[in-house]
Amino acid sequence: MPRMTMIEAIRSAMDVSMERxxxxxxxxxxxxxxxxxxxxxxxxxxxxxxxRCFDAPISELGIVGAAIGMASYGLRPxxxxxxxxxxxxxxxxxxxxxxxxxxxSNGQFTCPIVIRMPTGGGIFGGQxxxxxxxxxxxxxxxxxxxVPSNPHDAKGLLIAxxxxxxxxxxxxxxxxxxxxxxxxxxxxxxxxSKHPLGEAPEGHFxxxxxxxxxxxxxxAVTVLAYGTMVYVAQAAAEETGIDxxxxxxxxxxxxxxxxxxxxxxxxxxxxxxHEATLxxxxxxxxxxxxxxxxFYHLEAPVARVTGWDTxxxxxxxxxxxxxxxxxxxxxxxxxxx
Numbered sequence: 001m002p003r004m005t006m007i008e009a010i011r012s013a014m015d016v017s018m019e020r021x022x023x024x025x026x027x028x029x030x031x032x033x034x035x036x037x038x039x040x041x042x043x044x045x046x047x048x049x050x051x052r053c054f055d056a057p058i059s060e061l062g063i064v065g066a067a068i069g070m071a072s073y074g075l076r077p078x079x080x081x082x083x084x085x086x087x088x089x090x091x092x093x094x095x096x097x098x099x100x101x102x103x104x105s106n107g108q109f110t111c112p113i114v115i116r117m118p119t120g121g122g123i124f125g126g127q128x129x130x131x132x133x134x135x136x137x138x139x140x141x142x143x144x145x146x147v148p149s150n151p152h153d154a155k156g157l158l159i160a161x162x163x164x165x166x167x168x169x170x171x172x173x174x175x176x177x178x179x180x181x182x183x184x185x186x187x188x189x190x191x192x193s194k195h196p197l198g199e200a201p202e203g204h205f206x207x208x209x210x211x212x213x214x215x216x217x218x219x220a221v222t223v224l225a226y227g228t229m230v231y232v233a234q235a236a237a238e239e240t241g242i243d244x245x246x247x248x249x250x251x252x253x254x255x256x257x258x259x260x261x262x263x264x265x266x267x268x269x270x271x272x273x274h275e276a277t278l279x280x281x282x283x284x285x286x287x288x289x290x291x292x293x294x295f296y297h298l299e300a301p302v303a304r305v306t307g308w309d310t311x312x313x314x315x316x317x318x319x320x321x322x323x324x325x326x327x328x329x330x331x332x333x334x335x336x337x
Contacts (some may be wrong), residue, residue, distance in 0.1 A: 003198035004308070005191075006177045009151035010040045010116070013158035015079055016204050018048050024162060024211045026053045026081030028063055028116075038118060038177060064090035067113045068097050069078075071167075076112045078162055078329050086127040086135045086173060090171040098167040101144030114158070119147070120228055121307075122175035122185070122273050122321055126314035132276035132307070137169045138253045138285065144168045144209055145253040149176065149230040150197035153250055156207030165253060173227035181228055182235035183323035212256035214263070218245035221269035221334055223285050224260060226252065229273040231320065236327035244271075244331060252282060261293045268299040269334045273327055288290065300337030304331045 004012065026044055028036070033056040035042030045053040056063045060081055067077035072213045081087045087094075094115065100109040121130030137145045143216040144167060146161055148154035154172065161168035175181045179189045180197070192198030215225075216234050220243040222234040230248045237244035245263050249256065262271050270290050287302045305322045313320050 001199040002202055003193045004151045004155070005179075005198070005257055006151045006154050006172065007038055007040050008147070009200050010158055010172065011044070012040065012200070012202070013155040014041065015047070017078070017159055017162045018044065018052060023074060024052075024076045024078060025070065025142045026078050026080075027056050029056055029058055029082050031055060031080050036080060036333070038174065040116070041080065043185060056144060060086050060090040064093040064098070064115060067115075068093060068101070069111045072101065072109050072113045076162060078114040078116065080103050081117045083117060083129050084119040084133050085128050087117060087133065091136070092102055094137070094143070094167070094169075095140050099140050102166060103142060111167045112165050114168045114170050115162045116158075116170045118174040119171040119174055120173045121312055122181060122228060124314060124317055127311040128135055128312040130312040132274065134169075134171055134252055135276060135280060135282045138159065138282055142166065143253060143297040144251070145171070146209065146251050147171045147173065147226045147251060149173065149215075149227055149248050150180070150195075152197050152200045153207050153213070155200045156205050157209065157250065159204065160206040160209050163206070163304070168209075171227070175228050180231045183232040183321065184235065185318055204314060207250070209251045210254035210256055212250055212259040213248045214245065214259075216244065216246035216249040218267070220244060220267055221271060221331060222260075222263040222267045222272060223271045223327075223331075224245060224249060225273045226250065229275060232322060232324055232327055233273050235322070235324040236331060239324055240328045240331050243333060256258070257289060257293065260290065264290055264294040265297045268297050270294070271303045271305065271327070271330045271334055273305045273320060273322055275307050277309050278304065279309050281306055300334040303334050305330045
C-alpha cells in the first residue's frame with residue numbers, strides 16, 4: 001500500500017471524487033493554477049480543466065455563497081478557505097444558509113458542500129494563521145465537523161464528506177501535513193513515509209463520519225483528542241509511563257459518544273486535550289457529556305488541557321501550544337486524585 005503525506009492524501013481524495021462524479025467541483029483562492037497555498041490541489045486543474053478546478057476572488061463570503069448556490073442545483077463543491085482564520089466573513093453563509101437549507105426547504109433541497117480549511121498552530125503563524133475555530137461550527141445544527149489526524153483518515157474522511165448530502169466543515173491540522181507532530185518542536189519530524197498511518201489506498205475508500213478511533217489502548221485514563229493533539233497525548237502517555245487510552249475523535253459532529261463512554265467507563269478517568277482556547281472550547285462539551293454519561297464511573301474530575309484564553313502568540317508559541325509536559329501534568333493529576 002502506498003504511503004502519502006496528508007497533503008497528497010487530501011489531493012488524492014479530491015482526485016478520486018472528481019473522477020467518479022462529474023458534479024464534484026473544486027475552487028478557492030489560488031486553488032486552480034497554483035495548486036493551493038499548501039499544494040493540496042496541485043495538478044487538478046490540469047487534469048479536469050478550468051470549469052471543475054478554478055481560482056476564486058479573495059472573498060470567503062463569495063466562495064462559500066457560490067458553493068451553496070451550486071449545491072442547491074445539483075453540484076458537489078469542495079471549496080478551500082486558505083486558512084481557518086479567514087473563514088469569519090463566510091460564517092453567515094455557512095450558518096444561515098448552508099446549515100439551514102435542508103430544514104427550511106422541508107428536505108426539498110440539500111447542501112452537499114465541503115469547506116476545507118487548514119487549522120491550528122505549531123508553524124509560527126501568529127494570531128491570524130494559527131486559530132482553531134472548530135467549536136464555532138459544532139454549535140450549529142445542520143453542519144458536520146471533521147478533523148483528521150493522519151493521511152489514511154484524511155483521505156477516507158474527505159471522500160465520505162464529499163459524498164455526504166449535507167455541509168461538512170473539514171479542518172486540516174496544518175502541522176500534520178508532512179508528518180506527525182508530538183509537540184516536541186526541537187526534535188526532527190518523522191515523515192509520513194516512515195509512519196504506518198501514512199499508508200492509504202490509491203483508489204476509492206471511505207472512513208465513516210461519526211466514528212472515533214482508539215489511537216492508543218490503555219486502562220488507567222482516557223484521553224480525548226483530535227488532530228495534532230492525538231500525537232501530543234500519545235507522547236505524554238509514553239513520557240509519564242501512564243497507561244492512557246487515547247481516543248482520536250476524528251469527527252466532532254456527529255460525535256462517537258459510544259466510543260467515549262466505553263473508554264471512560266473502563267478507565268474511570270478522563271483528560272481532554274485540544275489546541276483551541278479553553279473557554280467555550282469543544283472540550284467543555286466533551287466534559288459535560290462525560291459527566292452526564294459516566295458520572296458513576298469517574299474516579300476523578302475531568303481535566304482539560306487547552307490553549308490559553310489569549311490570541312495565538314507568535315514569539316511565545318510553545319508556551320501557548322498544549323505540549324506533552326502540560327498534558328503529562330494533567331495525567332498525573334487525575335491519577336493522583
